[in-house]
């Protein structure tokens with residue numbers, strides 16, 4: 001058993017995209033149909049013993065009035081998960097603007113993932129997976145379609161990041 005390395009990870013994305021739901025699913029195995037909108041930010045941790053990583057997770061608030069707080073959370077972060085809702089095209093546009101902001105102002109070595117959440121809402125799909133995948137490839141992001149509700153690809157987002165983190 002080696003030592004555990006800490007890694008700061010931030011979730012960004014439009015309000016209602018499912019950031020808190022993804023984190024709660026990953027950290028506690030829980031999901032709530034009536035998840036409360038985050039105020040400011042929430043902090044959770046999760047250790048992946050096999051990967052030797054302890055994630056220190058900042059789940060930010062997507063409401064626009066909290067946007068100016070975001071740099072406090074992404075500054076110095078080793079990784080970011082940018083979340084949109086596959087049933088909401090505006091949330092995908094917002095995700096792209098977060099990626100741009102991170103590219104301009106974030107840590108240049110930051111590992112980024114794009115998560116198209118609510119993948120269970122197939123009949124309401126507004127963002128094609130191919131389009132998001134192409135965008136992610138152009139910008140060097142991991143891409144997964146996830147569902148916090150059905151627990152689809154949630155752990156995969158975080159284990160992909162853990163596998164790519166540079167080791168001290």
Ligand code: GTP
Pocket residue numbers: 013014015016017018019020021022032033034035036037038039060061062063117118119120121146147148149150
């Ligand atoms: P803010 O904190 O306001 O930025 O929102 P958020 O991105 O944290 O979204 P949150 O996790 O609060 O989820 C918003 C709503 O979407 C809640 O009612 C969740 O139950 C629902 N939700 C989250 N993930 C999923 C999912 O994978 N599928 C479905 N169907 N609903 C989801």
Ligand code: MG
Pocket residue numbers: 019020021036037038059060061062
């Ligand atoms: Mg939230």
